[in-house]
Amino acid sequence: xxxxxxxxxxxxxxxxxxxxxxxxxxxxxxxxxxxxxxxxxxxxxxxxxxxxxxxxxxxxxxxxxxxxxxxxxxxxxxxxxxxxxxxxxxxxxxxxxxxxxxxxxxxxxxxxxxxxxxxxxxxxxxxxxxxxxxxxxxxxxxxxxxx
Numbered sequence: 001x002x003x004x005x006x007x008x009x010x011x012x013x014x015x016x017x018x019x020x021x022x023x024x025x026x027x028x029x030x031x032x033x034x035x036x037x038x039x040x041x042x043x044x045x046x047x048x049x050x051x052x053x054x055x056x057x058x059x060x061x062x063x064x065x066x067x068x069x070x071x072x073x074x075x076x077x078x079x080x081x082x083x084x085x086x087x088x089x090x091x092x093x094x095x096x097x098x099x100x101x102x103x104x105x106x107x108x109x110x111x112x113x114x115x116x117x118x119x120x121x122x123x124x125x126x127x128x129x130x131x132x133x134x135x136x137x138x139x140x141x142x143x144x145x146x147x
């Protein structure tokens with residue numbers, strides 16, 4: 001394989017994909033042990049840390065299509081982890097908020113999730129993590145600019 005130009009780009013893609021796969025599998029296993037899938041966790045974590053959100057905005061913040069968002073919100077609402085509230089000033093806007101039961105669940109899971117990620121990333125020191133963060137941001141922003 002060519003180690004310059006397009007060959008190096010292909011190798012980077014493969015390495016990023018494999019790292020993402022392994023990290024996601026380990027993370028998803030921890031969430032599944034607590035009865036959540038990654039999307040459900042992302043919604044609850046967003047509401048836990050940012051407070052009530054318009055349902056129309058949640059999908060964009062956690063990178064989920066709006067059709068799937070309704071399904072996830074319905075599921076979490078049935079389980080008692082969140083509630084919907086219609087915005088009085090504009091009845092077309094529905095806010096979603098986390099319940100006390102949802103807060104208790106995230107308060108239990110989040111420290112474990114954070115520790116799990118720390119362990120998964122332990123091959124890198126703090127400086128290497130900062131470098132990786134900077135490089136991934138640069139890459140993501142440059143691709144966004146191409147759209």
